[in-house]
């Protein structure tokens with residue numbers, strides 16, 4: 365009686381159709397085709413909130429429906445560095461500070477979610493405003509005992525066969541002896557990438573005029589080292605939003621989907637300098653790149669968007685001293701980063717400092733205590749100690765340091781450290797599977813949750 369099996373199958377068929385008709389989302393929810401992971405380096409909830417007050421709007425990242433929070437400690441410290449933090453988010457494993465996607469002994473390599481995406485036949489992209497070989501992007505595409513080994517990381521990125529790699533850091537891709545090269549060998553990785561069929565992009569025009577075809581692969585290197593702060597960008601260097609738009613266009617051609625990591629890498633650097641304007645400028649740029657992902661997800665609903673940080677930097681505080689008020693408008697007026705203002709011509713003629721503050725921060729009249737701070741800085745430069753500020757590591761120019769101080773005081777933004785802190789980090793999420801990112805968990809869970817949504821278990825292997 366042939367008809368019965370037909371009836372049985374027809375029953376199943378109807379059930380499936382009903383389900384899809386009833387709640388298509390329910391069916392798609394668990395397995396996103398694409399994942400875009402945004403990492404604001406050094407960005408936690410305070411940085412997000414200050415930016416909303418400075419720019420007087422809801423940030424795109426804070427419009428995503430799901431909110432989570434995670435701890436960031438590493439294997440050897442309550443306070444992580446970016447290498448151990450990104451390793452946890454990319455592989456689901458803890459390691460020691462400065463180690464890249466390996467165990468602390470450097471014997472076992474941990475597969476990253478980006479490598480697993482490749483294994484699934486998906487396309488993969490990594491974007492950053494730091495060097496593309498720096499700790500965060502490196503943790504998604506390479507394995508090494510030391511984050512400092514950027515020459516080697518550049519080679520591993522070549523071997524990764526990822527489809528899109530864009531950021532700064534040309535210095536690790538050109539042979540030693542070449543202008544600005546930081547390689548210790550004669551390897552010309554630009555030509556190695558070209559031989560593998562990559563388009564090499566080195567400025568904004570090249571990015572804008574890129575002809576995207578089915579198998580387009582891109583290596584974009586837009587500066588020798590880190591890209592300039594957003595407030596200091598010049599015309600020929602693209603924004604993170606422009607890089608994201610092109611990356612998504614390339615990667616979304618793959619019917620199996622893609623994984624894209626987008627890092628706002630220099631929020632951290634500015635926060636290390638306790639520089640509020642620089643921090644906010646790069647955070648704004650990062651949020652513009654998030655807005656590109658949200659726009660894309662409207663036409664590609666099977667896209668999971670995750671926006672988090674790797675750790676908090678600077679111990680940023682909203683409000684200082686005794687007062688119940690802040691002045692975020694002070695930061696909104698600033699058109700150049702504190703670092704950009706504190707270097708260049710001004711180091712030859714430090715008395716320009718007053719004009720620089722007027723020109724780029726709109727500060728016409730200084731308070732007596734501010735005048736004193738500036739005179740000390742100017743004198744240090746005249747004494748040849750211009751790069752020995754109290755924040756020697758991250759904000760060595762006495763003028764950059766002093767501008768950061770004046771703007772922090774005036775805007776009522778406080779700082780507890782020149783380094784990272786152990787604050788838990790906020791994550792917002794939207795799209796299929798985003799509900800699994802609700803709650804309070806650990807940074808290793810970020811990697812594990814992504815892998816679970818794709819039904820993959822991340823591997824590890826002994827390094828010979």
Ligand SMILES: [Zn+2]
Nearest residue numbers: 446632677784
């Ligand atoms: Zn940092």
